[in-house]
Amino acid sequence: MGDTAFRSRRRLVLGVAASDAHAVANRLIHLMLVQQGFRPHNLGVCTPLAEFADAAADLDAAAVIVGSVNGHAVEDLRGLPDLRRMGRLRCPVVFGGRPSIDAAGHPAARARLRDLGVDHVLDRPEELPAVLDSILSAALTHA
Amino acid sequence: MGDTAFRSRRRLVLGVAASDAHAVANRLIHLMLVQQGFRPHNLGVCTPLAEFADAAADLDAAAVIVGSVNGHAVEDLRGLPDLRRMGRLRCPVVFGGRPSIDAAGHPAARARLRDLGVDHVLDRPEELPAVLDSILSAALTHA
Amino acid sequence: MRELIDLDRAQRRRLPDWSEIVDRLRSSTRDTAVAVLRRGGGRPALQPRCGVGGHPEMLALLRALDRAGAPDLLSVTIDSHTRLRHFATADRARRENPGQLNGYPLVAHGWERGRALVDAVGVPLQVRHGSPDGRDLFAVSLAAGITSFEGGGIGYNIPYAKDVPLAESLRAWQQVDAVTAALAGHGVVLERELFGSLTAVLVPPSLSLAMTLLEALLAAEQGVRCVSVSYPQSGEVHQDVAALRAIRSVAARYLPADMTVFTVLHEFMGVFPADRGWAEALVHYGGLVGRIGAADKVITKTRQEAHGIPTAAANAEGLRLARAACSPLLDFIRLNEDRVTEEQAWIETEVAALVEPVLNRAPTLAAGICAAFADGTLDIPFSASVHAHAAVVPLRDPTGAVRYHSPGALPLPRAALDRQRGLLNQRTGRITEKILADINYFAAREPWAAEPEEATA
Amino acid sequence: MRELIDLDRAQRRRLPDWSEIVDRLRSSTRDTAVAVLRRGGGRPALQPRCGVGGHPEMLALLRALDRAGAPDLLSVTIDSHTRLRHFATADRARRENPGQLNGYPLVAHGWERGRALVDAVGVPLQVRHGSPDGRDLFAVSLAAGITSFEGGGIGYNIPYAKDVPLAESLRAWQQVDAVTAALAGHGVVLERELFGSLTAVLVPPSLSLAMTLLEALLAAEQGVRCVSVSYPQSGEVHQDVAALRAIRSVAARYLPADMTVFTVLHEFMGVFPADRGWAEALVHYGGLVGRIGAADKVITKTRQEAHGIPTAAANAEGLRLARAACSPLLDFIRLNEDRVTEEQAWIETEVAALVEPVLNRAPTLAAGICAAFADGTLDIPFSASVHAHAAVVPLRDPTGAVRYHSPGALPLPRAALDRQRGLLNQRTGRITEKILADINYFAAREPWAAEPEEATA
C-alpha cells in the first residue's frame, strides 16, 4: 500500500447534503476512512453546504466530501458558486453517491455538479482513497 | 318459451372449421342444441367446408353452423364463395367462436367473414337459439 | 438415417443431406435442450409457448422474449395448418397474410429460416405443435438445428385431429422415435417431449400419465433413452405435486432402467380467467407448483391466455411471474405431505390399472393401444378424434382435484372409483351444470381487482 | 380545531377555514383509507409509494398506477425538502425543475392541487413523508381531502433528520394526533400510520415494534383510537410473520381496548438487489409474507428500487407481483408454526423489556421517551439523528433473521441476548465484514437470470 502516513496530516470534512437523511453510507464511509488512516470529521446527514464550509475553515480541512443519494444533489449544492466567490469554501469538493433521482438523470446531474464547481464526482466509496490521496499530497506539496 | 316444436322440423349441420381441433365448445353446443329441441348433426372438429356443404345437402339442412376458435376462421372459410357459386351450399351459414387470433383482429375478421358470405357471425352459444329460430321459421314459411 | 423415416417427396427434395443435418447437429456448440435440462440448477427450466406467422416477426418475438423474459428454452409453436399437414394452405397463408396465422409455419418457411431462428437467440428451441403425423416437420426441425421436438402418437392425435387412425399416427411417431434413437447413437440427444395435456380440460392425472407412459414405452421400443413427460396442472396443488412425483415413480417401474426421464409441468391448460389479476395469479401458481413438484421444466402461460395469442410483452411477463415463483426465497413453503402421499399412491394404482392390460395385449404394444382405444379401455374426455369413445366424464371434487365421475370403459379398480365417487358425492347439482362449472373453475371467479386489460401496454 | 395545532403563519393564511375542511371531509362520498382497510377482504390492501415533483406528472402517475396496478390505496410521497420544512426550496425546485424532485411538494403545490389529486383516482390517498414536524403538511393534506397521514414523533425524526430534538418532534406529532382525535369526534376517522421502518437497514423486529407501540400510546393519549402500525420485512419469513402477529398481541396488551390497530408490512426496506429477477422475487415475497402474516396492508416495492425512483410501469408491476402473491390460489401454503410461535414469544418479551421501563418513567410518556433516548435505553442502529446513540449493532443469524449482535444500552433481558448470541456465534468472520454482508444480504446474490434491466419497457 505504500506510505500513507500523510493521510493523517490534514483533516477532511465529511457529511451528507442538506436535504438528505440517508445515514448508512455516511457511517460506513466514515468508518472506512478512519480505518485507512484518514482523519475525517463527520457532520452527518442533512448538512447545509455552509456548514461544510464553516467546518472546513475551522479545521483547515484539505477537502470537503459531500454525500447524497436522495437525488437532490444538484439542488443541495447550488450554493457552492456563491460560497466559492465569497471565499468561504476554498478546498476541493468531492461529491459521492447518486447524483440524480434515477439512472437516466445521472449524466446530466454529474455535469451540473461539475459546473457548480465540484472537483470530483464519484459513485463508489472505493474511488475515494485515491482521490483523497491526490488531493492531500497536492495540498501538502503546496503548503 | 313458446312453442318450439318447429325446431325439430329440419336438421342443422354443426361442426368446427377445417384447421381447428378445439373440441370442447363443439361438444357442449351440440348438447345444448339437442336439449333445446334442435336436431343438429355434428361433424366434429377439423371439418373442411365442403364436408359441411355435402352434409347439408344430404340432410336438407336448414343451416350450417361452423365453429372456430383457433383464429383461422377466415382462412378456413375462404372456399365459401366458390361453394355458393357452384350451388353446393345454399342454406344460411352461421359462424361462432373467435374470428381471429387476438382481440385486436376480431372486428376485421368479422367483416371478412361477412364478405365471404357468412350470414351470422356470433360470439357466444347463447346467441345461437334465437338466430336458429329465425332461420328455421323463415325456412318453414318459405317451404 | 434417411431410411428410418418416410417423408413427403417434395419435402425430401428440399432438405439438405441427412449427413449434413447430423454433422451440423453434432458439431454445434450451442446448448441442446437436454443440456439445459440436465444442468438443472435446483429450479425448473422455464419455457413459453410462442409462434407467429411471419418470419421477421418470429425472429423479433424470439429475441424479445429472450431479452425480456429470460427463458431457459424457447418454443417454435407451429400453426394449425402445418400441424394437420395442410402445407399448401400454410404456405399461401404465410405469403398472403402471415399476421393471421396462429403459429409459425416452419415447413413452409423452410429449414434455412429455421436455422436463422436457432441463431437468433441464446437458448435452445423446441418445436411444439400437435401433428398426428409430424415426420416432415421433424425433418425440417432437425435440418434447422432444433434439438427438441414435442409430440407422440396418442397425445398428438386424439386431441388434435378428427379422423386419423391411431395405427397411422403411432407408425409416424415410431419413425420419429427411431430417428431420435439413431441420432443419440451419433451423440446428439434430442429432447423428445410427450404431450400429456391431451384435451387439456379436466384431464384426470392418471389418464395423462397412462398416455405418456405408453408413448414413452413406444419410444423405448425404438431405442429412445431420453424423454420428457409432460403433465397439465389440474389446479389442486396436492394432486399436481403428487402427479409430478408419480411421473418418476411410474417411470422407474415401467421404463428401461437406463432411460432418462425429465418431468414437465404445463401451467394450467384449461379455460383461463379473463380477469388479469386472476390470470397473473394462476400463471404464478403454475410456476410454484412446478417448483414444489420438482419439475425439470415448466411451460408457462400468460395473462392473455383467455384473450388470444399473447403479445411478446405479456408472454415475457408470464415468464417473469413463473420465475418469481421459482425463487429460492420461497424455499420455506411446505405442503401437507400426507395428502400428497395419499394422492400419489392412488395415481400410481390407477396408472397401473390403465396401462397393464394394454401391455399384456395383442402382438405389439402399438396394436394393443389401438385395440384398447377401440374398445374404450383407453379413452379421454372431450376427445377431438372419433377414435376415442370420449365416454370418460371428469369432475372436480370439493377441493378442486380432478376425479372420474364416470370412467366409461376404463378398467379402473373398484376401490379407486369408490373413493372418487365418495369425494364427488359431496357436491350437489345437475351433472351438465357441474361439468360447465368445472370447465370454468378458474375462469368463473369474481374479478380479482377490476381494471382494464392492456392498461400497462 | 384550529387551536389544537400550531401552523406556519403563511400556511395558515393560505388554507381554507377549518370548518370548510372538516365539512368537506365529512361530506365526501369517497372511500376513506380506513374504510378500505376495514373492508379487508381476506387479503392485504396493496399500496405503492409514488411521488414526482410536477403536478401534471403526479396526476398522470396516480392515474397510471390506478389503472395498471389496481392498488387499494395510493401514496403521495413527499419530496425531501418539504419533509424538512424547506418549503421555499421545494417551491423554487417545483417551479424551476420539478422533474428533479424526489417526491411531490404538496405544501408548495397547495391544497387545491391536492384536491385534484384526490379527485383523479378511485382509491384513497395517503401522504407518506418523513417530517420530524409534519404539521403544515398535515393541514394541507386535510384541506386536500386526504384521509391518511403517515408518521410519528420518533419514527419520523430519528431516521429523517440530524438534529431535531425529540421533545420538539413529539410535541408536533401530539398536535397532529390531537387533530386526528378531534376529527374522529366529527365522524372522520383518519388512517394514522406509524412508520416502524426506522433506518430500514437491519432493524430488529422488537425495536420496530417498541417504537411504534410508544407512538401509538402517545396517539392514544391525545384521544386517537385508530392507528396503523407498520413493520419492515426483515426477509426471514418466520421472523416476519411472528412480528406481524406480535403487533396484534402487543397492541392488545398495552393499548386501550377500544383502539383499532391495523397492521402494515413494508416490503423489504433495505438495500435491494439490482438484479431484476431477484428484485421481482423479493417484491413478490414481500406480498406473500404480508398475506401469510395477515397484514391489513402491504406497501409494495419495485424491481427498480436499487436503481432510482421507479417508472409508473415498474411500480405497477410491483403492485401486480404483490397481488399475485396475495391470491387465494396460495391459501395452501403452510409455515413451520412452531418456529413462528417461538419467534413471536421472544419478540413480545423483548418489546416488553424495551417499553415498560419507559412507561414507568418521568412525568409524561413523551418526557420518558426523550430521557430513554438520551441515556440510550431507547436507541436504533445507523441513526440519522444525533439524538440517538446508534450503539445498537444488528446482524443476521444463519437463517437470515435479524438479531442484536450488540444491544448498546437497550435493557434487553439476559435470556434474549444469550439466545441471539448463540445464534450469531454460528457465524465467523470480522464484524464489519459481517455487517456489510448483512446490509447487502439480498443485493449481493448472484444474478438470478442475467438480462438487461429495462428490456420490456
Ligand code: B12
Ligand atoms: C383447451 C385449449 C386447447 C386444447 C384443445 C383440446 C381440444 N381438442 O379441445 C389444446 C391444448 C389441444 C389446444 C390447442 C391449440 N390451441 Co387452444 N386453447 C384451449 C383453451 C385453453 C380453452 C379452450 C376451451 O376448451 N374452452 C372451453 C370452450 C367451452 O370454450 P371456447 O372454446 O373458448 O369457446 C367459447 C366461445 O368462443 C364460443 N364458441 C366456440 N365455438 C363456438 C361455436 C358457435 C357456433 C358459437 C355460437 C360459439 C362458439 O363459445 C364458447 C363458450 O363461451 C383456450 C384459451 C382459453 N379459453 O383459456 C385456447 C385457445 C382457444 N387456443 C388457441 C390456439 C391458437 C391453439 C393452437 C393453435 C396452439 C397455439 N398456437 O397456441 C392449438 C390448436 C390446434 C388446432 N389444430 O386447432 C388460442 C386461440 C387464439 C384466438 N383465436 O384468440 C387460445 C385462445 C389460446 C391463446 N390465448 O392463444 N388448445
Ligand code: B12
Ligand atoms: C434505506 C433507505 C432509506 C431509509 C434511510 C434511513 C437512513 N436514515 O439512513 C429511509 C427509509 C428513511 C429512506 C428514505 C428516503 N429515501 Co431512501 N433508500 C434506502 C435504500 C433502500 C437503501 C439505502 C442504503 O442505506 N444503502 C446502503 C448504503 C451503504 O449505500 P447507498 O446509500 O446506496 O450508497 C451507495 C452509493 O451511492 C455510494 N455512496 C453513497 N454516499 C456516498 C458518498 C461518497 C463520498 C461516495 C464516494 C460514495 C457514496 O456508496 C454506497 C455503497 O455503494 C435505497 C435503495 C436501495 N439502495 O436499495 C433507497 C433510496 C436511496 N432512497 C431514495 C429516496 C428518494 C428516499 C426518499 C426521498 C423517499 C422517497 N421519495 O422514496 C427518502 C429520503 C428522505 C430524505 N430526507 O433524504 C431513492 C433515491 C433515488 C435516487 N437517487 O436514485 C432510493 C434509491 C430508493 C428508490 N429507488 O427510490 N430511504
